[in-house]
Amino acid sequence: MTAIQQPKILSAQQIARKLAAEFAETAAERDLLGGTPKAQRNALRQSGLLAMSIPKEYGGLGASWYETLEVVREFARVDSSIAHVYGFQHLMLATVRLFSRPDQWQPWFEQTARNQWFWGNALNPLDTRTIAKKFAGWREFSGRKSFCSGSADSEMLIASAIDEHNGNKLLIAALPSGRTGITLHDDWDSIGQRQTDSGNVTFERVRVEENELLLDPGPLSTPFACLRPLIAQLTFVNLFLGIAEGAFFEARSYTLKEARPWFKSKVAHISEEPYTLRHFGEFWVGLESVRLLTERANTLLDDAWSKKDSLSADERGHLAVAIATAKVASTRVGLDLTARLFEVTGARATHASLGLDRFWRNLRTQTLHDPVDYKLHELGDWALNEALPTPTFYS
Numbered sequence: 001m002t003a004i005q006q007p008k009i010l011s012a013q014q015i016a017r018k019l020a021a022e023f024a025e026t027a028a029e030r031d032l033l034g035g036t037p038k039a040q041r042n043a044l045r046q047s048g049l050l051a052m053s054i055p056k057e058y059g060g061l062g063a064s065w066y067e068t069l070e071v072v073r074e075f076a077r078v079d080s081s082i083a084h085v086y087g088f089q090h091l092m093l094a095t096v097r098l099f100s101r102p103d104q105w106q107p108w109f110e111q112t113a114r115n116q117w118f119w120g121n122a123l124n125p126l127d128t129r130t131i132a133k134k135f136a137g138w139r140e141f142s143g144r145k146s147f148c149s150g151s152a153d154s155e156m157l158i159a160s161a162i163d164e165h166n167g168n169k170l171l172i173a174a175l176p177s178g179r180t181g182i183t184l185h186d187d188w189d190s191i192g193q194r195q196t197d198s199g200n201v202t203f204e205r206v207r208v209e210e211n212e213l214l215l216d217p218g219p220l221s222t223p224f225a226c227l228r229p230l231i232a233q234l235t236f237v238n239l240f241l242g243i244a245e246g247a248f249f250e251a252r253s254y255t256l257k258e259a260r261p262w263f264k265s266k267v268a269h270i271s272e273e274p275y276t277l278r279h280f281g282e283f284w285v286g287l288e289s290v291r292l293l294t295e296r297a298n299t300l301l302d303d304a305w306s307k308k309d310s311l312s313a314d315e316r317g318h319l320a321v322a323i324a325t326a327k328v329a330s331t332r333v334g335l336d337l338t339a340r341l342f343e344v345t346g347a348r349a350t351h352a353s354l355g356l357d358r359f360w361r362n363l364r365t366q367t368l369h370d371p372v373d374y375k376l377h378e379l380g381d382w383a384l385n386e387a388l389p390t391p392t393f394y395s
Helices: 012-033 038-047 065-076 080-099 102-115 227-258 274-310 313-340 358-367 372-385
Strands: 119-122 131-135 138-145 156-163 169-176 182-184 201-209
Touching: 012 038, 012 065, 012 080, 012 358, 038 080, 065 080, 065 227, 065 274, 080 102, 080 119, 080 156, 080 169, 080 227, 080 358, 138 156, 138 169, 156 201, 169 201, 227 274, 227 313, 227 358, 274 313, 313 358, 313 372
Parallel strands: 119 156, 131 156
Antiparallel strands: 131 138, 138 201, 156 169, 182 201
């Protein structure tokens, strides 16, 4: 009697690799087009990966931060816009988990897993143009927000406004993206990260219920709540590393297949060309350094997350140092590699159809949102004075 063969269940990493291979086929073309990658977002919905970081008891996959950020990195190797909005999906879920009560975040988690909701970002606390007015039992948001990554084609938004009735304190809320008064503008047109939909959102007298406000415990209230900005920073670290790795793989493939040795090298094949080997050696050292720093920071985040409310300020501070170190390294190595890859691929690799410049454009665009100089200042204060970084909403 023949045994019934059970269907193979793919792991989250296997699903991510399969999706990444599909995304890679059109990544360069879509980068030129910009706009919302609707088909790719729908593929993510159908994959179940939008619930990857949600605990199993709420219908999610119950993945660790290490595993979730590995998927961000996997996507970033081929399509950093998809990687960006995917990383922000889990950052937004972390935001409601860290800033709100269980009776708020648990239903949101369950509905996200059940309905495969995409969460978008309309938070940007540096943009203070959105004002909250207070009424009996509800608030009203009016104004505009910039850099709202993943807002288009989302089901939910994390939004913020300045509370004019409470000393201009930052108010954060979780809102349905389709609520009356919310307009998601299709106006993102940057040189890089062109399919992140990071344009503007307008709020016109948007009603916000009290149970949609993330007040308890709220941001910066406990060391555990202060993990939110560190998760954002580490998401970018994995994004930057993935972009650099993708650029390396593309450069290696093109070099071996298409590049020619310079006539003065006196070698028959590019694989023997001395300066090409030197460049690839430098690329490798840089990438290996960032990989180790990133994987260490990912592990430390899981350790901190597992402590929840018992996490101490010192433990949070040491995690901030580890993430800042990886952030500086991933920025520097990534920008160097994505700019220098043409030194090994040669002049023909600049053909527009290849789109090899997208790696630098994407990385350069995203790294400008958080100046490395200030990370180095924090790290210098730690290295010289053993002063741990002070938690802010941004780091």
